[in-house]
Every structure is written in C-alpha cells, then in structure tokens.
Amino acid sequence: MTEPVNDVSLLDVEGEPEEAPVAQVPDVNAAAGASLGSCDGNCGWEELHDRIETMLADERYGFAEETLQGISDWVFEHEHATDAQKQAVQNIAASVYD
Numbered sequence: 001m002t003e004p005v006n007d008v009s010l011l012d013v014e015g016e017p018e019e020a021p022v023a024q025v026p027d028v029n030a031a032a033g034a035s036l037g038s039c040d041g042n043c044g045w046e047e048l049h050d051r052i053e054t055m056l057a058d059e060r061y062g063f064a065e066e067t068l069q070g071i072s073d074w075v076f077e078h079e080h081a082t083d084a085q086k087q088a089v090q091n092i093a094a095s096v097y098d
C-alpha cells in the first residue's frame, strides 16, 4: 500500500510549462518530404523562393517570419516546392491585406 502524497512540494513540477508555439502552418516542411520523388520539374520553387524573399523583406509578414524562412530554406535546399508549401505561403500572403 502506498501512502497518499500530502506534501504539496512533491507535486511541484520543475521549471515552467512551455507554451505550445502558435502553429500557423504545422509541419509543412515535414510533410513535404513525402512528395519529393514525384516532382515533374515544374513545381516553380524558384518563383516561390523569390516570393518568400520578398515577403521576408516586408515587415508586415514579420509574424510569419519563422515559417517563411523555414519554407524558404527547405525549398532552396531541395530545389523543390510542394503544394502544401505554396498554399502556406499563399495563406500567409492572403492574411496581410491593407
């Protein structure tokens, strides 16, 4: 038989609970790997990369900087862009309208 824990200090959790990062575009790059093999060479990754670079230079997209940079890096590294990445960039672009 175990004694009930009455000492509250034993229940203290070390450190602070980490806030889950706001997932604007969850796992876009992770999902991208699956479709790498089916590229027909017309994915337009250079176009997407250019577009992202333009967006990164625009402070209005600062909220999505990490996501954009992550996609940009992946696209450049793999010389490929997936529909999910293009859609993600499109969504971010569409969220800034003024």
Ligand SMILES: [Zn+2]
Binding pocket: 039, 040, 041, 042, 043, 044, 045, 079, 080, 081
């Ligand atoms: Zn491609």
